Amino acid sequence: MRIAVCGKGGSGKSTVSALLAKQMAKTKNVLVLDIDESNYGLHTQLGMAAPRDLMEYFGGKKSFKEKQKAPKTSSLGGLTQTGANTGTQQSRFFKSRWSFSDLPSEFVEKKGEVRLMAVGKIHDFGEGCACPMGVLTREFLENLDLGKDDVVIVDTEAGTEHFGRGVDKDFDLLLVVIDPSYESLKLSKKFGEFGNQCGCKVYFVLNRVEPDIREEMLNSVIGVNVLAEIPAKRELFKASLKGEELDLELEEIEKLVEFLENI
Numbered sequence: 071m072r073i074a075v076c077g078k079g080g081s082g083k084s085t086v087s088a089l090l091a092k093q094m095a096k097t098k099n100v101l102v103l104d105i106d107e108s109n110y111g112l113h114t115q116l117g118m119a120a121p122r123d124l125m126e127y128f129g130g131k132k133s134f135k136e137k138q139k140a141p142k143t144s145s146l147g148g149l150t151q152t153g154a155n156t157g158t159q160q161s162r163f164f165k166s167r168w169s170f171s172d173l174p175s176e177f178v179e180k181k182g183e184v185r186l187m188a189v190g191k192i193h194d195f196g197e198g199c200a201c202p203m204g205v206l207t208r209e210f211l212e213n214l215d216l217g218k219d220d221v222v223i224v225d226t227e228a229g230t231e232h233f234g235r236g237v238d239k240d241f242d243l244l245l246v247v248i249d250p251s252y253e254s255l256k257l258s259k260k261f262g263e264f265g266n267q268c269g270c271k272v273y274f275v276l277n278r279v280e281p282d283i284r285e286e287m288l289n290s291v292i293g294v295n296v297l298a299e300i301p302a303k304r305e306l307f308k309a310s311l312k313g314e315e316l317d318l319e320l321e322e323i324e325k326l327v328e329f330l331e332n333i
């Protein structure tokens with residue numbers, strides 16, 4: 071199963087991704103893929119060291135950009151028109167298909183059954199945009215075969231850019247994290263539209279829900295698609311402030327996982 075966790079900046083995507091991964095890892099093999107080039111804290115929430123950028127596996131961003139210019143080849147070795155998706159094209163970057171056991175260990179952090187990989191971060195002033203990270207994310211996901219007990223949870227960057235890059239086309243579902251803000255509630259409609267366009271089911275996780283605002287949050291989304299209502303929890307906030315692992319078990323996350331496992 072491939073799950074994209076998305077939402078507005080600061081809505082709680084990384085928190086939900088980390089809690090979900092830890093809960094799902096009790097019964098599944100989980101890979102968390104960090105595609106947020108400008109956040110540096112997900113690994114701490116999972117209690118791991120920061121993984122090396124997968125982009126380095128391909129020689130770094132500069133070399134990756136060079137490879138991007140090469141025409142795609144068909145699986146029979148012949149040339150196809152650049153960019154045309156014939157279904158037989160071989161990746162310009164991957165020589166063979168990967169499953170979890172092929173993931174290069176020097177780019178994977180692991181704790182229990184949770185693996186963490188990061189596509190790439192912005193490290194230096196003036197190094198250029200993050201578009202190559204978007205391309206690598208798309209190709210990596212296209213090239214990854216999952217076994218029946220494998221789950222990929224993608225912690226996306228804030229907002230909508232990953233939809234523009236077409237990263238979300240291979241997901242089974244989008245989990246949209248909604249915090250109590252006008253912007254987030256507005257954006258939830260847009261995420262619904264993107265979900266329809268890329269053929270993914272869209273579900274919502276309401277985050278930082280408090281009794282006096284619950285009704286308003288529920289009214290702004292399609293109620294049947296709300297899978298969890300996570301309360302505002304001081305422990306979560308404090309742990310992230312100190313850069314500590316999220317060791318909390320929430321019944322809302324347990325129920326969410328139960329639902330996901332039965333899809």
Ligand SMILES: Nc1ncnc2c1ncn2[C@@H]1O[C@H](COP(=O)(O)OP(=O)(O)OP(=O)(O)O)[C@@H](O)[C@H]1O
Pocket residue numbers: 077078079080081082083084085086106109227228277278279300301302303304306307308310311
């Ligand atoms: N249910 C919650 N209760 C209390 N605090 C929360 C809750 N969910 C998230 N937070 C806090 O909100 C802040 C933002 O959370 P988080 O980093 O998960 O958001 P994000 O959507 O991943 O942000 P970004 O867009 O920057 O990647 C953190 O300080 C986190 O601890």
Ligand SMILES: [Mg+2]
Pocket residue numbers: 083084085106109225
């Ligand atoms: Mg985040």
